[in-house]
Amino acid sequence: MTPKNKTALASSISGQTSRRDFLKVTGLVGGGLALAAAAPGWAQDTKKLVGGGDFNAYVQIRPDGRIVIYSGSPEMGQGIKTSLPMIVAEEMGADWDDVIVEQTSEVDTDRYGRQSTGGSYTVYLNWQMMREMGATAREMLISAAAIVMELPREELRAEDSRVRHLLSDRSRSFAELASLAQEQPMPAKADLQFRDREDYRILGTSKSQVDSLQIVMGQGDFGIDTRVPNMLYGSYVKCPAVGGKLVNANIADLKALPGIVDAYKVEGNGDVRELLDGVGIVGTSTWAVFEARKMLNATWDERNANKDSWSAFTAFANQQGNVGAEVLHEQGDVDSALEDPDNTVISSFYEYPYLTHLCLEPMNCTAHYRPGKNGGKDHLEVWLPTQSGPRFQTLAKQRYGLEKDQLTIHVKRMGGSFGRRTSGEYICEAIELSKLSGQPVKLTWSREDSMRHDYFREGGFCRLRGAMTKDGKLAAWEEHTIGTAVNGKPSRWTGVHPSTFPIATSAHARGSLTTYPMDTPSGPWRAPFSNTHAFVSQCFINELAEAGSRDHVELLIEMMGEPRWLEPKTFRAMNTERAIGVIKLAAEKGGWGRVMPAGRGLGIAFYFCHAAHVAELAEVSVDDQGKVTVHKVTAAVDVGPIINRSGALNQVQGSIIDGYSAMAGQKITMEDGRIQQTNLDRYPVLRIDAAPEVDVHFIESDYDPTGLGEPALPPLAAAVANAMYAATGRRVRSMPLLDAGYRV
Amino acid sequence: MTRFTFNVNGSDTQVDAPDDMPLLWVLRDLMGLTGSKYGCGIGQCGACTVHLNGEPIRSCLLPVSQIAGQSITTIEGLAQANELHALQEAWIAKDVAQCGYCQSGQIMSAAALLCRNAQPSDADIDVAMAGNYCRCGTYIRIREAIHAAALSVDATAKTGAQS
Ligand code: FES
Ligand code: FES
Numbered sequence: 001m002t003p004k005n006k007t008a009l010a011s012s013i014s015g016q017t018s019r020r021d022f023l024k025v026t027g028l029v030g031g032g033l034a035l036a037a038a039a040p041g042w043a044q045d046t047k048k049l050v051g052g053g054d055f056n057a058y059v060q061i062r063p064d065g066r067i068v069i070y071s072g073s074p075e076m077g078q079g080i081k082t083s084l085p086m087i088v089a090e091e092m093g094a095d096w097d098d099v100i101v102e103q104t105s106e107v108d109t110d111r112y113g114r115q116s117t118g119g120s121y122t123v124y125l126n127w128q129m130m131r132e133m134g135a136t137a138r139e140m141l142i143s144a145a146a147i148v149m150e151l152p153r154e155e156l157r158a159e160d161s162r163v164r165h166l167l168s169d170r171s172r173s174f175a176e177l178a179s180l181a182q183e184q185p186m187p188a189k190a191d192l193q194f195r196d197r198e199d200y201r202i203l204g205t206s207k208s209q210v211d212s213l214q215i216v217m218g219q220g221d222f223g224i225d226t227r228v229p230n231m232l233y234g235s236y237v238k239c240p241a242v243g244g245k246l247v248n249a250n251i252a253d254l255k256a257l258p259g260i261v262d263a264y265k266v267e268g269n270g271d272v273r274e275l276l277d278g279v280g281i282v283g284t285s286t287w288a289v290f291e292a293r294k295m296l297n298a299t300w301d302e303r304n305a306n307k308d309s310w311s312a313f314t315a316f317a318n319q320q321g322n323v324g325a326e327v328l329h330e331q332g333d334v335d336s337a338l339e340d341p342d343n344t345v346i347s348s349f350y351e352y353p354y355l356t357h358l359c360l361e362p363m364n365c366t367a368h369y370r371p372g373k374n375g376g377k378d379h380l381e382v383w384l385p386t387q388s389g390p391r392f393q394t395l396a397k398q399r400y401g402l403e404k405d406q407l408t409i410h411v412k413r414m415g416g417s418f419g420r421r422t423s424g425e426y427i428c429e430a431i432e433l434s435k436l437s438g439q440p441v442k443l444t445w446s447r448e449d450s451m452r453h454d455y456f457r458e459g460g461f462c463r464l465r466g467a468m469t470k471d472g473k474l475a476a477w478e479e480h481t482i483g484t485a486v487n488g489k490p491s492r493w494t495g496v497h498p499s500t501f502p503i504a505t506s507a508h509a510r511g512s513l514t515t516y517p518m519d520t521p522s523g524p525w526r527a528p529f530s531n532t533h534a535f536v537s538q539c540f541i542n543e544l545a546e547a548g549s550r551d552h553v554e555l556l557i558e559m560m561g562e563p564r565w566l567e568p569k570t571f572r573a574m575n576t577e578r579a580i581g582v583i584k585l586a587a588e589k590g591g592w593g594r595v596m597p598a599g600r601g602l603g604i605a606f607y608f609c610h611a612a613h614v615a616e617l618a619e620v621s622v623d624d625q626g627k628v629t630v631h632k633v634t635a636a637v638d639v640g641p642i643i644n645r646s647g648a649l650n651q652v653q654g655s656i657i658d659g660y661s662a663m664a665g666q667k668i669t670m671e672d673g674r675i676q677q678t679n680l681d682r683y684p685v686l687r688i689d690a691a692p693e694v695d696v697h698f699i700e701s702d703y704d705p706t707g708l709g710e711p712a713l714p715p716l717a718a719a720v721a722n723a724m725y726a727a728t729g730r731r732v733r734s735m736p737l738l739d740a741g742y743r744v
Numbered sequence: 745m746t747r748f749t750f751n752v753n754g755s756d757t758q759v760d761a762p763d764d765m766p767l768l769w770v771l772r773d774l775m776g777l778t779g780s781k782y783g784c785g786i787g788q789c790g791a792c793t794v795h796l797n798g799e800p801i802r803s804c805l806l807p808v809s810q811i812a813g814q815s816i817t818t819i820e821g822l823a824q825a826n827e828l829h830a831l832q833e834a835w836i837a838k839d840v841a842q843c844g845y846c847q848s849g850q851i852m853s854a855a856a857l858l859c860r861n862a863q864p865s866d867a868d869i870d871v872a873m874a875g876n877y878c879r880c881g882t883y884i885r886i887r888e889a890i891h892a893a894a895l896s897v898d899a900t901a902k903t904g905a906q907s
């Protein structure tokens with residue numbers, strides 16, 4: 001890197017200004033194209049333009065030529081703060097080096113749109129709007145240039161932050177044009193044209209994420225790093241079994257401890273996603289309040305608390321047969337195929353454990369509750385790592401009666417989330433401590449809190465049965481999931497989904513469910529449902545291939561059948577042609593069919609979820625001592641055109657490593673309602689030495705792009721398990737591997 | 745409460761703290777140096793890694809009383825005179841981070857490795873970096889970035905020697 005770049009880096013980090021300062025500065029100098037800010041009709045127009053879509057971010061050109069693109073969706077490591085602005089910059093004709101990306105510091109869905117992230121939806125839901133924002137800015141700049149340069153619009157083109165005349169070498173910079181441009185009429189949607197893919201200069205290239213510099217200097221904007229004047233540090237202790245009521249606590253003892261400012265008995269409302277009973281402690285450092293907890297002596301009434309037992313759930317599941325209590329889906333004639341004596345019928349039982357989110361940044365929130373003075377309104381300011389600011393607004397209204405104008409919300413970068421930071425309890429606890437102490441409080445959960453009080457990826461079991469014809473075709477598919485129910489209602493993260501592969505492609509298929517009551521809170525964990533269903537279903541396809549003496553890849557392709565969308569009228573559905581494309585590509589690039597040395601094998605798996613078609617091929621060896629080595633994973637991915645190549649690769653590499661980490665060692669169990677693994681010493685995670693090589697191939701089909709934060713994870717465990725079978729002749733039907741006697 | 749004097753990122757510093765308060769919380773809560781992260785508090789994740797007299801240590805486990813008079817370097821002090829460390833540059837160029845939370849600790853462990861081993865092999869990296877967990881799974885790029893930084897330092901040294 002040249003010294004010049006170094007200076008630029010240093011000034012860009014020190015030059016980060018808040019959005020408000022920024023508006024003030026540009027207001028003073030009186031220039032700048034500020035969509036939305038300068039054009040109040042924009043948000044409504046855009047809504048019309050996109051047929052009810054939301055406005056998400058906006059563009060501003062500073063007089064110095066810097067182009068600010070706002071990012072309205074929370075960043076948690078999925079790269080959205082870089083990829084969405086790349087779309088805007090591309091359409092606009094901006095030079096990426098001129099772009100500064102700022103996180104919107106307020107939550108206002110009328111103005112910015114959805115402002116939530118999850119479900120790998122963010123790229124998909126914002127693609128069109130980001131293009132419209134960029135294209136609109138570009139057209140207004142071209143209009144201004146046409147006036148200034150006295151040239152017809154048709155002869156002008158925007159690129160590299162300039163409007164150029166195509167027939168001469170004349171050009172004007174965006175900065176020169178900005179103030180005139182903002183007075184130009186906003187083009188109608190019908191008139192907007194988007195750049196051809198062949199002309200892209202930014203999309204599809206690799207950009208380091210916009211906060212890379214801050215991160216490597218230790219200045220990432222994480223919630224846990226919040227420091228505000230007069231702030232206390234807080235901790236909140238709940239019953240280790242969820243739902244226990246606080247009876248007594250030695251509050252006076254706690255208050256007398258060094259560094260402790262105050263301690264409170266807090267009565268909750270019984271809602272695990274809002275506020276449970278607990279002991280709140282505030283003090284002068286995180287250490288002081290963590291130490292004070294060790295001296296806490298509390299009694300809990302656990303009559304209505306969680307009594308879950310993983311071993312009891314396991315024993316129950318082991319007694320279940322092929323068909324569950326409730327048949328949720330049936331197509332064709334499954335029983336005839338299963339009873340046909342000419343068919344080969346096999347059945348297997350699979351198990352997957354509970355998992356914790358393990359965001360490396362523990363749950364935290366900083367809150368400052370200011371009661372209104374002299375009859376004025378109360379005000380709440382929060383520094384909040386969350387996947388959804390709007391959801392917090394709803395919580396604040398419902399629980400505290402606070403309207404939007406009584407809230408100041410700073411959405412912080414998240415040190416991982418994976419579906420975790422969508423609930424309200426860590427926010428409510430911080431608010432409670434601020435109300436009680438009358439000061440701003442940064443609440444930090446310990447690692448133990450974060451693992452004990454999670455919304456877990458729930459564990460479960462699946463009995464699968466399938467029939468293969470004499471000539472090796474799939475005759476019937478049956479899956480019976482033994483999942484959980486809370487208050488008698490099946491969990492949202494279990495069950496049978498007819499649109500999933502292979503039910504969706506099979507002529508004869510049945511899915512049923514048996515539930516077991518579990519009170520342990522569960523929630524979305526990176527690719528929810530898919531991350532377990534892919535394991536059980538894609539392993540079992542490998543078993544069926546063997547039963548029918550078929551090559552796994554050939555069988556997969558045959559199962560896809562004719563090229564078609566499996567659900568009409570949505571390109572978020574599975575498409576058998578796209579599926580075959582990734583299966584063939586993974587097989588080809590990963591060297592499917594190679595003769596492997598003893599103890600080494602190849603395994604493949606395909607899965608479709610989150611609008612993404614992904615196939616992964618794993619090369620694995622297992623030695624005599626049961627030591628497993630995943631040498632290489634080859635992934636073929638079709639999520640349409642790639643936005644940020646570097647970010648996309650990172651997501652696929654990371655999902656594969658994360659998926660293997662979970663498969664290798666992770667398992668949460670509970671007895672008597674108590675989570676038994678509360679820190680990393682009992683929850684082994686994958687280290688760098690065991691990380692496989694990952695070779696990623698994208699099929700950039702011509703459909704609109706979709707998200708990549710989740711869908712590369714589900715196929716991994718099945719691909720590895722199938723490879724282990726190829727290497728050893730022993731099936732892997734439960735996770736994690738460490739539990740089954742393997743070493744990693 | 746005791747007054748401790750030690751050196752942080754090149755500056756002599758005085759802090760009043762309980763003897764057993766781990767360095768991590770002294771840095772984060774008392775000094776406002778929040779680049780070092782809390783991940784587990786039991787020495788298992790490496791997010792809190794800093795240098796003590798040049799050696800990588802887990803600051804969540806080290807009581808402040810044990811560092812009196814010694815030198816600490818944190819992620820905030822890794823860049824020198826407005827010049828990024830070669831590892832920081834490599835981390836940006838390779839776009840290593842996802843959420844970024846583990847990366848201060850990763851970089852500090854890698855910096856200590858490069859100090860004692862200018863051209864680490866993959867096996868050296870495995871050993872030196874085994875204590876640093878990344879939930880986002882950025883290990884492949886961490887390895888690439890360490891190799892890239894080692895090469896760039898090597899290249900600079902060679903150019904410097906010639907001139
Ligand atoms: S916080 Fe120190 S090793 Fe995890
Ligand atoms: S980048 Fe998220 S934990 Fe490493």
